[in-house]
Amino acid sequence: MGVTRRQLLRFSGMGMLGAVIFAGCRIPDREFIAESPVLIPEDLVEGQDAYFATLARPSTGVESVLVRVMQGRAKKIEGNPDYPMSQGKHTAQAEASLQELYHPDRIATPLRRVGERGSGEFESISWEAAMGELQAKLSEFSGNPGSVAMITEPLRGALGTVASRFASNYGATQMAFEAVDQTVVRAALKNLFNQDRLPIADVKNAHYVLSFGSDFLSNWHAPLHYNWQYGEFRGTENGKRGTLVQIEPRFSMTAANADTWVHINPGTEGVLALAIADVILKEQTGNPAGMEALRDVIEANAQDLPTAEDVTGVSQAKIVKMARDFAEHQPGVAIGGGLAAAQTNGLFNMTAVYLLNALVDNIGKKGGLLFNPEAPLKDVESSAAASSLVDFQRLADRMRTSQVNVVLVHGADPVYGLPGALQFRRAMKDNVPFIASFSNFMDESTAMADLVLPDLVPMEGWGDDVSDPGPGYESIALQQPVVMPFVDVRSFGDVLLATAEGLGGDMTRGLPWNTMKDAIRSNAEELFKLNRGSIQQYPSFEEFWIGVLQRGGWWDTKATSKDSTKAKVDTIPGQATPTFSGAAAEYPFHLLPFMSHSMGDGREANLPWLQATPDPITTAVWSTWVELNPQSAKELDVREGDILEVTSPKGTIEAQVYVNPATPPNVVSIPMGQGHTFFGRYAEGIGSNVMSILDAVSDADTGALAWGATRVKLTLTGRRSRVPKFEGMVVPRQLHERPVYQISKGTDHA
Amino acid sequence: MAIERKWGMAVDADKCTGCQACVVACQSENNIPINESDHFLQRRAIQWIRIERYWEGEFPDVKARFVPMLCQHCENAPCEPVCPVFATYHNNEGLNVQVYNRCIGTRFCANNDPWNVRFFNFWEPVWPETLRNQLNSDVTVRSRGIMEKCSFCVQRIRRTVREVTREGREVVDGDVVPACVQSCPTNALVFGDLNDDSSQVSGLSKSGRQYRILDQLGTEPAIYYLKKVDPNAITEEAHA
Incomplete structure (x- = not known):
């Protein structure tokens, strides 16, 4: 049957009509996205906020931050984009200072001990009563001022000045405590270059970085700033991607990010550094003047390559390659610290490492080692060295012979952090008549106190800091209160100033201020008079004061160090080879403790965000684990989660096994930071304190704790429990032909 | 509807050190509940952004690799069409949005x-009374029984757009910064508009080193990874 013309027109007309109707009935685009009549998150209207520049003081180093404040509550920490050490960035630890501020276990009022000492039983008292008691005790012992010991964290800035003048006016013994101190590095830099302040390595401009044990991406010196520099170092902005070589007996976070990780026998870093120097000298690839000046000392101390290989465990070929690369790829820089300094021959190691910089003459130059000048203010401490283990040993001995009557402790927890072998807790508990703590949390040392005068947290009070290390030029960061305290606490500095006033006489010498705010302001007036640097040419001080607070500090990029960059060294102090506590036959493993990436030496174990932050390498959280080589685990017949007893000549702790493919066979590693008996709900009763089994061995020359020099043995307990960790939480999505992690060997680098 | 912007991110694996600054910054900004030990043991910890660690080799030739992992905000997101209540959908700026008050917790997504x-x-998220002071009032606290995920800090995008409009100008590259990108000390994370040819993220998305994770699924992720550069790599991949 044929189709007539009329039929064809009718069909096509109907078809077109259908198409129009269909199109007309189409659901509009918007309807596909079903909209709710109530607010959806992207439509939320937020309130007014304000940002203030101040300081966060995590254990990883002081950071200049901006705090977002809404209705009097601090909401968010952000890095200060202006301040040279911060560059708008901040660490996990700085962020977590918000939890310190609003912590449910903060000490809310002054406390007086009611229970037995160390039981943690206290009653609330008024500030007037607390200040009265403190003053009465200090008056009582003013005839024997040396029997009063003031233990603080290493204090810089105006508070450093206030504390040290208070102590010296009174005649008290002043100590600075840091569980992992920089004493050895500081001593080496003092001997070599006459520097009191830590230098900064100009990693961002370097082509080659040789790092001996300094875990600068995790916890060493200024990790935030070094991470930022590392980003620039890796970037192609400089036209060249830098090479990082990490020399360390443990696979640290920095080793994980290095181009090459060179595994070395513990404590032999100095031998390696000298072998590298010797190759540079023999091949005449260093700086001519530098080589000439150091020739005698290197030749007298360097061992020949086969011996160096034997001692360090690093092959001769690798030593020669490092020497050639370091000399060839200048600017380059050599830094050292961490485990390399934490040995009985720490000073030998550090002196040998920092010598390398003088050999290639990179000091004060782009991509090299930059010295930091002192702050241009007379009332501000620029550097703060910690007291050594030997100093604390002496203090403990004086306590035991009843020569210490009063201990004042602030910002430091020596009862938790000193090696168990020192018996510091017992010495303090049994022999010191009066202990006052200025801590804002009930840590182990505060639990021993008779009187607690809780301090503010940095976001609530005035302060400042001379960045140490600084950016290579003069810089001072300022701290201002951004929220009101919600507990009844007072600034440590203010309490010291008021006590000095109350004691009268010579106590106020050099302390003309009533409060810390006065001290900070009078320092700012001096800065104003300098009329140079980041904030200048303001018509009045008041305007300058607002400007300097808004920007979070003051710095002068032109004010660099004028010190001589020539190394002065006749001999390398100390021994080339280290000694260890515990005989190798009985204690087969080197114990290499490390600062927890998130909680440092334990000062931040009370902050839940940081407890829940996975360790970068093992991904473990909320626990203490012992890292074991897969082969060692097989030989011991243990697997992950088995609980082991780790025994040193000085004690035993328990830890869960974590089998780490990067751990060397003769080494076990345990993170610091856990095992608190006090310190609030998030820290108490978790894991073990590795410091408690360390022997009190120290660097022979400086007396600093050699925390990497204890050997241990492992015993099975027969118990096991799963390791809380991030690893394994999600199913692996790795397909052989489509790896999640892809690596470029550099050919398609763009 | 015209698509004006398409938010995206570049993650440079060569710069990521695994420092976890982004992880904690995100938890602070977005009111993520405290991840207790038990949550990890039950594999129910909440991390909108996390650092995955991959191993390559064994001692002494060993490498650890870090990959920041977060919602990929896919153009063809497989999680979106399965939601029976439109609690998750793709908005016109390329965001994979989660609407908490629609979610009924089927977990299909x-x-x-x-x-x-x-x-x-x-669990119902619980903070001690004092810690609640820190909660970000721009972000809803999610109750028990619903899904949550990375929002590219949508509250920051909205705030910035509103402020910039008030200033009478257009949003330019670098105006919008999610909390993770802001904190990243090495600048490994870069955020911006992929539709803007002049933006940094758009440039990085065309880098010779770029790839997208699970690209073979065809979901068109908005996160571009840049390969780790390692001339001494043992292999060209790492295992989980």
């Missing part, structure tokens, strides 16, 4: 999510 970046609230 998590089941369909190949990256495991969606999280179910198995």
Whole structure:
């Protein structure tokens, strides 16, 4: 049957009509996205906020931050984009200072001990009563001022000045405590270059970085700033991607990010550094003047390559390659610290490492080692060295012979952090008549106190800091209160100033201020008079004061160090080879403790965000684990989660096994930071304190704790429990032909 | 509807050190509940952004690799069509949006999510009274029984757009910064508009080193990874 013309027109007309109707009935685009009549998150209207520049003081180093404040509550920490050490960035630890501020276990009022000492039983008292008691005790012992010991964290800035003048006016013994101190590095830099302040390595401009044990991406010196520099170092902005070589007996976070990780026998870093120097000298690839000046000392101390290989465990070929690369790829820089300094021959190691910089003459130059000048203010401490283990040993001995009557402790927890072998807790508990703590949390040392005068947290009070290390030029960061305290606490500095006033006489010498705010302001007036640097040419001080607070500090990029960059060294102090506590036959493993990436030496174990932050390498959280080589685990017949007893000549702790493919066979590693008996709900009763089994061995020359020099043995307990960790939480999505992690060997680098 | 912007991110694996600054910054900004030890043991910890660690080799030739992992905000997101109540949908700026007050907790989306970046609230989030002072008032606290995930800090995008409009100008590259990108000390994370040819992220998305994770699924992720550069690599991949 044929189709007539009329039929064809009718069909096509109907078809077109259908198409129009269909199109007309189409659901509009918007309807596909079903909209709710109530607010959806992207439509939320937020309130007014304000940002203030101040300081966060995590254990990883002081950071200049901006705090977002809404209705009097601090909401968010952000890095200060202006301040040279911060560059708008901040660490996990700085962020977590918000939890310190609003912590449910903060000490809310002054406390007086009611229970037995160390039981943690206290009653609330008024500030007037607390200040009265403190003053009465200090008056009582003013005839024997040396029997009063003031233990603080290493204090810089105006508070450093206030504390040290208070102590010296009174005649008290002043100590600075840091569980992992920089004493050895500081001593080496003092001997070599006459520097009191830590230098900064100009990693961002370097082509080659040789790092001996300094875990600068995790916890060493200024990790935030070094991470930022590392980003620039890796970037192609400089036209060249830098090479990082990490020399360390443990696979640290920095080793994980290095181009090459060179595994070395513990404590032999100095031998390696000298072998590298010797190759540079023999091949005449260093700086001519530098080589000439150091020739005698290197030749007298360097061992020949086969011996160096034997001692360090690093092959001769690798030593020669490092020497050639370091000399060839200048600017380059050599830094050292961490485990390399934490040995009985720490000073030998550090002196040998920092010598390398003088050999290639990179000091004060782009991509090299930059010295930091002192702050241009007379009332501000620029550097703060910690007291050594030997100093604390002496203090403990004086306590035991009843020569210490009063201990004042602030910002430091020596009862938790000193090696168990020192018996510091017992010495303090049994022999010191009066202990006052200025801590804002009930840590182990505060639990021993008779009187607690809780301090503010940095976001609530005035302060400042001379960045140490600084950016290579003069810089001072300022701290201002951004929220009101919600507990009844007072600034440590203010309490010291008021006590000095109350004691009268010579106590106020050099302390003309009533409060810390006065001290900070009078320092700012001096800065104003300098009329140079980041904030200048303001018509009045008041305007300058607002400007300097808004920007979070003051710095002068032109004010660099004028010190001589020539190394002065006749001999390398100390021994080339280290000694260890515990005989190798009985204690087969080197114990290499490390600062927890998130909680440092334990000062931040009370902050839940940081407890829940996975360790970068093992991904473990909320626990203490012992890292074991897969082969060692097989030989011991243990697997992950088995609980082991780790025994040193000085004690035993328990830890869960974590089998780490990067751990060397003769080494076990345990993170610091856990095992608190006090310190609030998030820290108490978790894991073990590795410091408690360390022997009190120290660097022979400086007396600093050699925390990497204890050997241990492992015993099975027969118990096991799963390791809380991030690893394994999600199913692996790795397909052989489509790896999640892809690596470029550099050919398609763009 | 015209698509004006398409938010995206570049993650440079060569710069990421695994420092976890982004992880904590995100938890602070987005009111993520405290991840207790038990949550990890039950594999129910919530991390909108996390650092995955991959191993390559064994001692002494060993490497650890870090990959920041977060919602990929896919153009063709497999989690979106399975939601029976439109609690998750794709908005016109390329965001994979989660509407908490629609979610009824079927968890179909998590089941369909190949990256495991969606999280179910198995418990009512609890903070001690004092810690609640820190909670970000721009972000809803999610109750028990609903899904949550990375929002590219949508509250920051909205705030910035509103402020910039008030200033009478257009949004330019670098105006919008999610909390993770802001904190990243090495600048490994870069955020911006992929539709803007002049933006940094758009440039990086065309880098010779770029790839997208699970690209073979065809979901068109908005996160571009840049390969780790390692001339001494043992292999060209790492294992989980």
